[in-house]
Each structure stands twice: as C-alpha cells, then as structure tokens.
Amino acid sequence: MARSGFEVQQAAVKALFLREIRTRFGKYRLGYFWAILEPAAHLLVLLGIFGFIMHRTMPDISFPVFLLNGIIPYFIFSNISNRSVGAIEANQGLFNYRPVKPIDTIISRALLETLIYIAVYILLMVVVWLAGEYFEIVNLLQLVATWSLLVIFSCGIGLTFMVVGKMLPETQKFLPILLKPLYFISCIMFPLHTIPKEYWSYLLWNPIVHAVELSREAVMPGYISEGVSLEYLFISSLSIFFIGLALYRTREGAMLTS
Template identity: 25%
Template sequence: MTSYLAPDAMRARRFKTARTVLALMLREMSTTYGRSPGGYLWAVLEPVGAIAVLSFGFSLLVRNPALGTSFILFFATGFLPFGMYNVLANTIARSLRFSRALLAYPGVTPVDAILARFFLNALTQMMVFYLVIAGILILFDTRTILDFPPILLSLLMSALLGLAVGTMNCVLLGLFPIWEQIWSIVNRPLFLASGILFLLEDLPPLAQSILWFNPLVHITGIMRTGFYSTYDAAYASPVYVFALSAVLMFFGLLLLRRYDRIILNQ
C-alpha cells in the first residue's frame, strides 16, 4: 500500500510547489510592474536605451563594428544576454528579502521564492530579447540570417548562470549583509569584461587567457555565432558555463538548506 501512496504524495507535493510558485510570481508581477507607470514597458525601454547610446557613441569613434555593419545589432547581441544574467542574479539574490513575510507560512519555502523570481524574470527577459531583436531586424537593414540553436543555447546559459549566482548570493546576503556592497564593487567591471564592446579574439593573448574564465564571455561569443554566420567563437565552452553554474547552484542550495532559519530570523 505504501508503494501506491508515495507517488501520490510526491505528485501532491509537486502540485503544491507549482501552485505556490505561481502565486508568488503573480504577487511579484503586481508589486514590481503593476504599480509603476509603464509597467513592463520599462523592461524593454531600459535595454533599448542602453544599446542605442552604445551604438551612437561608438559610431562616432570607429567606422564599423567588430562584426557586420550594424552597431546596434552588434551591441544588442552582447548586451541582451548580459542583461538577462544581471537581472536574474540581482533579483534572485534578494528573493528571501522580498518574500520574507510570506516565508513565515509553512507552505512557502525559500526555494519557492527563488523559483518564482527566476521564472518570472527569465520569461520577462526572453520577451525583452525577442522584442528588441525583432525591432532591430525590422527597422535596420542588417541582412542577418539567424541560427537559432546557438541563440537559444546562449540564453539558456545566461539564465542558469544568473540562477546559480543569484542563489549563492541569496545565502551570502542573508548571512553577511556587507556582501551586498562587496558584490556591487566586484560585479561592476563585468560590463566591460564580458565581450559586449569587443571580440575576445581582438585582445592581446594575456587578456584573452584571463577573460576566458569569465563565463559571460562564453555566453556572448555563442550568442554572436547565431547572428553572424562568418563568426566562430572557437574559445566558447558551454561545458565550462554549465559546470560552473552547477557547482554554484549546488553549494548555494546546500548552504540555503543549512542556514535558511538563521537568514529568515535576522
């Protein structure tokens, strides 16, 4: 009889978790986007504005981008996957702080709060990516032939890396509040070191060997292979990004399970 009850109990638990995550997602949609003028429109306008400024500024300095002829497409293929990672890492890191009141209920777990923020913000960033890229391809004569597998692979790598870094930082922020300031300082140079403004191959060998360990460089390189048929990011390693994400996620969940009560009671 136990063999029949166990699967039913597992299905009930999964259904309960899915329902809790959905409820948390709806709550965040109403609080984050529902109360601000423009709502989701700002999620699209922010990357569009950043890409436009980059494109205009660099078009005044150099004649052609590192790939192709469109500055706006070149910077979009670097900025958008970086933006997905950055948004996910930052929002997930504050999951417990955002949902602290709801975590007092026995049916809501820290993992539920993390998953809710991950799914909502990942879907939002996917929508932003589609709208911005579609707009660029419609408005500008880029003559791009899209290769969807590397594009989707890059987005998946970006999402999982953001989830893993955010989960680890969720624990560190809860245990050591000063980590928020430290991470802000450490994270700031990533915009310049993630291949948004350049190709890794154009840098000196020493810089290439150092920046190779930045997983965002791999994500950007793979993304651009999906837009530029003549570009081959031979250095890019999805295995490295997935392995790093898995290690960070493992230790993040392990520490969260060990110290969740301490974090929530602070």
C-alpha cells in the first residue's frame, strides 16, 4: 500500500532528526552535557555580573528565574534560526533521495533544538528551585503557546534566510550579525518596565520581547508586563513563517538542482 505524502515526510523528518542527534552529540564523549553547559554558564556569568544590582532593582522577583526565562527563549530563537540557514549544505547529499526535501532538514533541526532547550529549561528551573529561588507556574497554557509561536517564528526566519542565502550566498553572513544586537534589545537582562515608555513603541516591534516577557509572566506570580501581547506574537510568527514558506515554495526546485 502506497504511503501518503505526510507519512513520507514524517519518515524523512524522523531519519534526519536521528542523524542530527548523532552529528550533534555523537562525536563528543560528553555530548549531551554541552547542551546544558552553554545556557548554564551563560546564566552564572550574568548572575555574577548583574545579580546584586538586579536584586536591589527587583527585590520581590527571583533574578535567576527572571534570567532563565530570557536566556532560554533567546537561545531557542538564535539556534533554530542559525542552524536552519546551514541545513541545506549539511545535508546536500541526501537530496538525491526523492523523499528528502530541504524543508525537512529545517523541521528536524527545529525539533531537536526545541527538545534540547525544553529539557535544559526544566533542569535549570529545578536547580534554581532547589537553590531556594521561588517560582510558580501561573499559566502553563500561556508558556506552551508562547514557546510554540517562538519556534514557528524562528523557523520562518531560518526558512527565509535559507532560501535567500541560496540565491545570494552573502546574505547568510548577515543573520549572525543581526542576531547579536537582538540579544541586547530583547529584554533578556532587564524587564520592559525599566525602559522609559517613549521607547516602548520601538522595542515592541520585536516579537522576541513579547516571547520573553510572556514567558516570565507565566512562571512568576505578580510579574505583569504591560504592553506585550500573545496576539502580536501570534500574528508576527505566522506572517514570517508564511513569508518563508512562500519563498521556499517558489525556490524549492532550484535549491534541489543547485
């Protein structure tokens, strides 16, 4: 019995996903440990630099929990976007098999990054809880919706740069350059309400600000971020994703034959 198109794609994504795990972690003896080490080291460095200042600025809020809910969403966005751009080159030989399409490589990479950072997030949240920091999952549905939309947004950015990068290879260099300033303007290290309101209209164009602040709202009782919106994150994520899909649809044949 012939398989449906969806079943074929599902099998291709599963095979690529397992290949990504082996490629990513198989060559290191402590491969899985490195996935935890990067965000954990990042957290410790920022806690050391800003911990005392932020404790005085936000005395009623756990700064490690605040920071974790900024760092992990940013890493999800950054890693999915960056790794999507290089997905074609890394799997070029596999496109000789008809069932494997460039978009399958992005789906498998996005799935792997999402699962890695969900595991890292849970582990580090448990560690800070055991260290005596207080948090409470106020709105699990909001947290799941926020992260799901962030993954869709990241795939859309990665898909767009992957397609444009195949037409104009120089543009692949721009994405890492664009991601660096985003780290400093996405409320990773500071809450939105510490910024003067006249600048909010500029910051709130950035969907990552909405994702970060909504994540904090979901796990920190009493933390309410005025100005952010799940609706805006939903509209911007789907818009970017459909732009990426439209570009991909027009260029898929050219990418397979190049």
